[in-house]
Amino acid sequence: MEKQPRLLSSQLLLKNRVFEVTLNRALLTWKEIQTKKKRVYGSIHSTFKVAGSYCVPVPEIVAVREAEADSRTKDEGRWQKLSQKPTEGYPCAFTVSYVERGRQHRWRCSDVTFHCSDWTLCQQWVQSIREQLLLLTSRPKHLLVYINPYGGKQQGKLIYEEKVAPLFSRASISTDVIVTEYANHARDHLKMEADLKKYDGVVCVGGDGMFSEIVHGLVSRTQADCGVDQNCAEEKLVPCGIRIGIIPAGSTDCICYATVGTNDPATSALHVIVGDHQPLDVCSVHHNNTFLRYSVSLLGYGFYGDVLADSERKRWMGPARYNFSGVKTFLTHHHYEGTVSFLPATDILGNPRDKTKCRAGCYICQHNGKLLSEEAQLHKMEEPVSCSETEGDWRVIRGKFLAINAATMSCACPRSPKGLSACGPHHRPHLAPGSTSCVTSCATPARPHPHPQVLLQLSILLKINFLRHLLRHTNKDDQFDLAFVEGGGARGGKRLFRQICRDHPACGCTPVNSSWNCDGEILPHATIEVGVHRQLIRLFARGIEDQPLFEDFCTPSVI
Numbered sequence: 001m002e003k004q005p006r007l008l009s010s011q012l013l014l015k016n017r018v019f020e021v022t023l024n025r026a027l028l029t030w031k032e033i034q035t036k037k038k039r040v041y042g043s044i045h046s047t048f049k050v051a052g053s054y055c056v057p058v059p060e061i062v063a064v065r066e067a068e069a070d071s072r073t074k075d076e077g078r079w080q081k082l083s084q085k086p087t088e089g090y091p092c093a094f095t096v097s098y099v100e101r102g103r104q105h106r107w108r109c110s111d112v113t114f115h116c117s118d119w120t121l122c123q124q125w126v127q128s129i130r131e132q133l134l135l136l137t138s139r140p141k142h143l144l145v146y147i148n149p150y151g152g153k154q155q156g157k158l159i160y161e162e163k164v165a166p167l168f169s170r171a172s173i174s175t176d177v178i179v180t181e182y183a184n185h186a187r188d189h190l191k192m193e194a195d196l197k198k199y200d201g202v203v204c205v206g207g208d209g210m211f212s213e214i215v216h217g218l219v220s221r222t223q224a225d226c227g228v229d230q231n232c233a234e235e236k237l238v239p240c241g242i243r244i245g246i247i248p249a250g251s252t253d254c255i256c257y258a259t260v261g262t263n264d265p266a267t268s269a270l271h272v273i274v275g276d277h278q279p280l281d282v283c284s285v286h287h288n289n290t291f292l293r294y295s296v297s298l299l300g301y302g303f304y305g306d307v308l309a310d311s312e313r314k315r316w317m318g319p320a321r322y323n324f325s326g327v328k329t330f331l332t333h334h335h336y337e338g339t340v341s342f343l344p345a346t347d348i349l350g351n352p353r354d355k356t357k358c359r360a361g362c363y364i365c366q367h368n369g370k371l372l373s374e375e376a377q378l379h380k381m382e383e384p385v386s387c388s389e390t391e392g393d394w395r396v397i398r399g400k401f402l403a404i405n406a407a408t409m410s411c412a413c414p415r416s417p418k419g420l421s422a423c424g425p426h427h428r429p430h431l432a433p434g435s436t437s438c439v440t441s442c443a444t445p446a447r448p449h450p451h452p453q454v455l456l457q458l459s460i461l462l463k464i465n466f467l468r469h470l471l472r473h474t475n476k477d478d479q480f481d482l483a484f485v486e487g488g489g490a491r492g493g494k495r496l497f498r499q500i501c502r503d504h505p506a507c508g509c510t511p512v513n514s515s516w517n518c519d520g521e522i523l524p525h526a527t528i529e530v531g532v533h534r535q536l537i538r539l540f541a542r543g544i545e546d547q548p549l550f551e552d553f554c555t556p557s558v559i
């Protein structure tokens, strides 16, 4: 890393030990310089230097404030005692709040208080750090917050008030808060009323359903403002200019798991504060040139559609309905005739079953999923000689399906730690490559597809095999290492599934339709057209960071 010039450097006291504290544009570092006397058998025996050198990246400093060293300080609305007593010779102090990493992708806001020898020096430090924070222009200053008071365990308001609002206020972020009064309140407010020019971002406190509301509101509003007709499936949608933050307060919180790696409200609030941005692909779903919905996580026909439809009829059972309907649907073992047409994602990076992980700063997402020309050539040569059928660039698969899933993100949650997308056990789908992962579980035999990305090997399906596939959603085994399951990337821009129809030649089964489960909502039509819109929205998130080798080796980084 390029060495940055020092902006400020002083000897300051921290926990009664003297540190050399240095600030440059990139880092705040503090390094112990005092030697300590070690007493052995009551006498001074030897001296040793206590190792201790720490750093915090400037973009991860939440705030800096003067600490009233000789009295009490107001913090998060409560009066708290300063942890250290005023120290002789160091009468003034300032506190730096910063992001500290914990286990399992959790972030915490921690404080470190430095004591200064005089007031002017203390002011100089506070000013210098504030000036550096002001240079971070991607940080939000004013946010519009929607809270769903009924999501998950109905703790949305409490979570916001106790865990999020104090952090926003510490970071000097002002907010306008709306507690929703009915379903789609947030969507409609965003679509028609919200004065978006006033805000640097929209934050939702709730689950995946609430996030979907925000996406619908924002995307629709952006298209309306730009004169784009959402009903036209061929239209190129305009990306939203405002970022979205998600504070998890739902039942599953898949989007949080997929974008920050955990469903911890404080972690998500800190991702908003530091002003990260993670682009996300969005699928648009149409029927006969009429807009139905947007999808950001899972579009599922067959198994997942049936589970959702059945569980909706059993709302009275509470969350247990999902397990009940899952087992029931599995035992009923329906399969559905249909046709899947899609454009294979041959010209993008990131084979769903390759070894790449989508992580913070992901190369593939940053390069819009575009292949380098050499790699593109390689993939072109791997184009299939034959498929089930082809129509120009399109691949067509007809058959009987147990499940057809299109996952735009991993859909990971505690119940399915690795998610159910086509990305296998050790990697997640990229969040913004411009393609969706298509997974089909087929019930009828057909010719195997030799293409490495988009394959369908249809075999006689045994219930036990499908159960194995489902169980692999809940563990770390490869969901695709089963003969009848195939996964691949489908390119965006046009249609993905053109027909789930009844026009297949009769083969003895009842031509009955399943339902599409679109991010937890049932679609009213079985025949849909899906387009993938690359990087249509941006979240306040960094993507999932690689865990340090030793997880408890947290920041402030020991140099």
Ligand SMILES: Nc1ncnc2c1ncn2[C@@H]1O[C@H](COP(=O)(O)OP(=O)(O)OP(=O)(O)O)[C@@H](O)[C@H]1O
Pocket (backbone or CB within 6 Å): 147, 148, 149, 150, 151, 152, 153, 179, 180, 181, 182, 183, 184, 185, 205, 206, 207, 208, 209, 210, 211, 213, 249, 250, 251, 252, 253, 254, 520
């Ligand atoms: N005030 C409200 N009253 C009733 N429903 C609401 C209200 N506000 C939002 N909703 C709706 O509640 C639904 C579920 O909310 P949410 O996603 O927050 O929680 P969840 O379903 O428990 O969590 P998850 O989606 O993660 O499983 C959303 O579809 C949203 O449209």
